[in-house]
Amino acid sequence: MARPPITKSIELTSFSDDMRRRGLQPGSHLRTAESLPAGAAVGFALGLSPAQEVVHLERVRTADGVPMCVEHSYLSVPGLLDQPLDGSLYDLLRDRYHIRLVRAEQSIRATVLDQETAALLEVPPFSPALLVERTTYDQRDRPVERAISTYRGDRYAFEIEVVRPSTED
Template sequence: MTKHEQLRAHLEGLIDRELGPDERLPPERDLAEAFGVSRMTVRQALDRLERERRVYRVQGAGTFVARPPIAKTIELTSFTEDMRRRGLAPGSVLRVAELVAAGPDIGFALALSPAGEVLHLERVRTADGIPMCLEHTYLPAALVPGLTTVEGSLYAELHRRYRIRITRAEQSIRATVLDAAAAALLDAPPFSPALLVERTAFDERDRPVERAASTYRGDRYSFEIDVTTAAGPRSGAGRRAGGE
């Protein structure tokens, strides 16, 4: 086994068996001296672990063990359901619940005039008390009279209180970074990687009933997409949309 392979095995052992999430790995200089390699070699090994999302770096503080990322399939499930499937306790902090004018973009998505009234909910979604996602949701106010708070799954609440059942959604996912305000709410470094998920959800009557923009921490969340050929047995696979 080469020195590089020994270093890699040592780092993996620290991550898997000795150190817990958010604990610091030994400094690059100490690792280089212990294994008789250059600091560049150590840095390359840590770079690879960072790409694999097994560690993360904090400028001026060092390299730390990352918490296991949460993988979400592209299907119509709620954040609450996703967390419970993984044995995590879902949580939600409601920051804003207000009636506002839809404006041109939200109005277009929800088939409302720009002056149409929508309910805007801003929530921080958590798993085992750890912030995972900052969510902005817009609902046509006429469809959800009296809705001022949501404890768990919004989709479950819509069905329970208003008999609105979400059946499909159109969704896009793109890479972004956290601005200072979002980073503070998600307990993550400013300008760290994130995933922006924009979604329009429809009910059984194919009415658009939700427009949402959810920002997920890039170090804790990933999306899995099932891709098949056009002649595959599961037509539509890979085009299912996730819900909250």
């Protein structure tokens, strides 16, 4: 029997917080932690020159040891690579750097997994997935993180509350 999908509301919470709320143990396998030039797309999203250095983290996020998503995060936070990166990135930003993430602009679209990402998520190549692109802002409305995450389509769903605007009739 297939496990029910993990549903995610559209609230700005960390992956770790989401999993704990569902009674699951969050995990993270750090695959890459490097400094590199922001490039055009990440630089634009973070308001940086394309040549400015950012930290790139690639992590496989797990719930009870099962891979759920592959996450690429890009941040312009000095000294971040000197910190332990095995826990919640949002907690680290808050506790060590006093950066409180308060809002994000996010897009979600359907995709299929390439062979490398499918192997990391332990599913067959070309399995359905959700591609989530997010720019996260701090308490001063400065862009802090550009994240590109690929979630397993068989285990993840997003819940969105849609409200009809009031009209004067």
